[in-house]
Amino acid sequence: MPLPTSLHLHWAICAAEKKKHLLLEKPTALNVEELDKIVDACEKNGVQFMDASMWYHHPRTCKMMEMILDSKLFGHVKAIHSSSSYSPGQEFLENDIRVKPDLDALGALGDAGWYCIGAILWAMNQTLPTTVTALPGVARNSAGVILTCSASLYWEKEETVATFYCSFVSHETMDLRVYGSNGTCYLYDFIIPFDENSASFNFTSGAKFVDLHIGWNVKPQVVEVASQLPQEALMIQEFASLVKAIKVSRSKPESKWPRTSRLTQLVLDAVNKSIDTGLQPVHM
Amino acid sequence: MPLPTSLHLHWAICAAEKKKHLLLEKPTALNVEELDKIVDACEKNGVQFMDASMWYHHPRTCKMMEMILDSKLFGHVKAIHSSSSYSPGQEFLENDIRVKPDLDALGALGDAGWYCIGAILWAMNQTLPTTVTALPGVARNSAGVILTCSASLYWEKEETVATFYCSFVSHETMDLRVYGSNGTCYLYDFIIPFDENSASFNFTSGAKFVDLHIGWNVKPQVVEVASQLPQEALMIQEFASLVKAIKVSRSKPESKWPRTSRLTQLVLDAVNKSIDTGLQPVHM
The missing domain is CATH 3.30.360.10 (Dihydrodipicolinate Reductase; domain 2)
Known part of the structure; x- marks a missing residue:
């Protein structure tokens, strides 16, 4: 999601609620309270969160x-x-x-x-x-x-x-x-x-x-x-592999990435x- | 003068009063008040001051x-x-x-x-x-x-x-x-x-x-x-050339070096x- 930061809260939560895995541009949010709402939405909906660093x-x-x-x-x-x-x-x-x-x-x-x-x-x-x-x-x-x-x-x-x-x-x-x-x-x-x-x-x-x-x-x-x-391709590869593990092997989303962002x-x-x-x- | 810093004030002033040009180890003094006394002594006695940076x-x-x-x-x-x-x-x-x-x-x-x-x-x-x-x-x-x-x-x-x-x-x-x-x-x-x-x-x-x-x-x-x-030799060369200018051409000591130290x-x-x-x- 490459939107300006102030639009993250609304659209990231919408995406998570639609069960979309979320690769979010940095900075992730205007403040940690907003980020926590986004990450909570991802957790509740079982989707992977990662910021695009x-x-x-x-x-x-x-x-x-x-x-x-x-x-x-x-x-x-x-x-x-x-x-x-x-x-x-x-x-x-x-x-x-x-x-x-x-x-x-x-x-x-x-x-x-x-x-x-x-x-x-x-x-x-x-x-x-x-x-x-x-x-x-x-x-x-x-x-x-x-x-x-x-x-x-x-x-x-x-x-x-x-x-x-x-x-x-x-x-x-x-x-x-x-x-x-x-x-x-x-x-x-x-x-x-x-x-x-x-x-x-x-x-x-x-x-x-x-x-x-x-x-x-x-x-x-x-x-x-x-x-x-390219490192961007490696990032997508890592993200895709986590998503695959969730979809295919019913793994939990990897918590390392939302924790790093937070x-x-x-x-x-x-x-x-x-x-x-x-x-x-x-x-x- | 390679003495510990707390001895600079006494010995640097002694040296200046004996008309010795002064290449002083850094830090030049325990504080700027002490350094000012040293530099004043050098000025009064017409000797060059330089710290050994x-x-x-x-x-x-x-x-x-x-x-x-x-x-x-x-x-x-x-x-x-x-x-x-x-x-x-x-x-x-x-x-x-x-x-x-x-x-x-x-x-x-x-x-x-x-x-x-x-x-x-x-x-x-x-x-x-x-x-x-x-x-x-x-x-x-x-x-x-x-x-x-x-x-x-x-x-x-x-x-x-x-x-x-x-x-x-x-x-x-x-x-x-x-x-x-x-x-x-x-x-x-x-x-x-x-x-x-x-x-x-x-x-x-x-x-x-x-x-x-x-x-x-x-x-x-x-x-x-x-x-x-070596840079140490170049420093001595510069110092010696300033001293020579004072001794031979009756130049004033170069003020750039005490100013930099200060x-x-x-x-x-x-x-x-x-x-x-x-x-x-x-x-x-």
């Missing part, structure tokens, strides 16, 4: 997680930074549906920030942060819709920090940088790979600068991951709340 | 600035992220001079954060931010010295935001990522190059993802910059103040 489905994403989870190589996640930005120009900033308060009211936070928040939660194995704080520098268009914002996330128990930056007024970026205690994993095209059939990321482990500061003992390793199909939406709501309350921290 | 002197730094200042290639600086971290182990965290409250009391903020703040100010052409806010997730050792912290900087007039992360408990990182309106400039070894005699950075300009999301129209370009001498120290003090006041924003 395609990058989760690229095999590169899986390979990165495998390396991050290798505690010898990577250690614990200590910090994360993500960005998602592009600069579509003045006409977009005034007139695109993504900056209209009655259509995609969440602006750059909903469109670009959704990916950053999702990537940060992905790196944290879908653990909610303790505190979410929006940072100074929120920019809006004349209708009040967010064009740029950034935020800080903090996990008290894990002692992990994250920041992200999302914008409609910066050059194209899609950064994810995960800092571990023993390693670092990073890439600059996590949402849409530079090249579709062979995507890569960088990984460094056990690096130190050598004596006399004349270099590093270990250089970043480029890990290439081939993909036979956590992302919860953090997005917290950023929004922090912005609305003058950058006060929001405790989750 | 060696990366300013690598030719790569100059090449990056040239490309960032090219408004067609890069546009305006919209956001910056920097990190400086390393993980020297438990023995260091308890016993090194860099975590002793009576020696290098500024801990990771003074040691690693100095570079991040310096790099952010460098990218902003030494313009002070409007607001500095420390972020949740400050970690300290048993003596109360900072082992990890991060902060957000905001320039109101320029509508630019920056974040940095510095730590003694994360894998080795030295990131600088500058996001422009038309381009992106980034590197992962800005403090100590991976290889000394040929250092590089990445630069992307005018990138868009192409239709159907099957890739990007422009890939990051790797810009290599050769250097005949701005870095001012922002560092603001991060510290924000931490001490429960993460309140500090207006500069």
Whole structure:
């Protein structure tokens, strides 16, 4: 369902009630209360819910997680930074549906920030942060819709920090940088790979600068991951296979996907709340 | 002068009063009031002041600035992220001079954060931010010295935001990522190059993802910059040439270097103040 966000609540519930499985554009809803109604409708009607964040489905994403989870190589996640930005120009900033308060009211936070928040939660194995704080520098268009914002996330128990930056007024970026205690994993095209059939990321482990500061003992390793199909096709394949399992084998819908969407939406709501309350921290 | 920070005030002033030119380890002082006394002593005695941030002197730094200042290639600086971290182990965290409250009391903020703040100010052409806010997730050792912290900087007039992360408990990182309106400039070894005699950075300009999301129209370009001498030697060369100009041509000491140190120290003090006041924003 590729409709503007403000139309999701009505049409997604209609679709679920018609027993249609639901692949929903992100951001999933204007807030988590709306999303919960959509997900409830899907559950009641036994249909699969998934949001259309395609990058989760690229095999590169899986390979990165495998390396991050290798505690010898990577250690614990200590910090994360993500960005998602592009600069579509003045006409977009005034007139695109993504900056209209009655259509995609969440602006750059909903469109670009959704990916950053999702990537940060992905790196944290879908653990909610303790505190979410929006940072100074929120920019809006004349209708009040967010064009740029950034935020800080903090996990008290894990002692992990994250920041992200999302914008409609910066050059194209899609950064994810995960800092571990023993390693670092990073890439600059996590949402849409530079090249579709062979995507890569960088990984460094056990690096130190050598004596006399004349270099590093270990250089970043480029890990290439081939993909036979575009990530969008892999997403549809995964969705179709879950639907098939429900239809043919009478399986229950996979709960991982609505849960992932819900956590992302919860953090997005917290950023929004922090912005609305003058950058006060929001405790989750 | 490579002494611990808390000894700088006394010995740096002594050196200046003996008409010795002063190349001072960073962080320059425990706070800007101390640094001002040191710089005043240097001015009164007509000696050159420079802090030992060696990366300013690598030719790569100059090449990056040239490309960032090219408004067609890069546009305006919209956001910056920097990190400086390393993980020297438990023995260091308890016993090194860099975590002793009576020696290098500024801990990771003074040691690693100095570079991040310096790099952010460098990218902003030494313009002070409007607001500095420390972020949740400050970690300290048993003596109360900072082992990890991060902060957000905001320039109101320029509508630019920056974040940095510095730590003694994360894998080795030295990131600088500058996001422009038309381009992106980034590197992962800005403090100590991976290889000394040929250092590089990445630069992307005018990138868009192409239709159907099957890739990007422009890939990051790797810009290599050769250097005949280590950056430390280049720093000494620059310092020596300024000293020679003072001695031989009776030039005045170059004010750019004490000014750069002072701005870095001012922002560092603001991060510290924000931490001490429960993460309140500090207006500069």
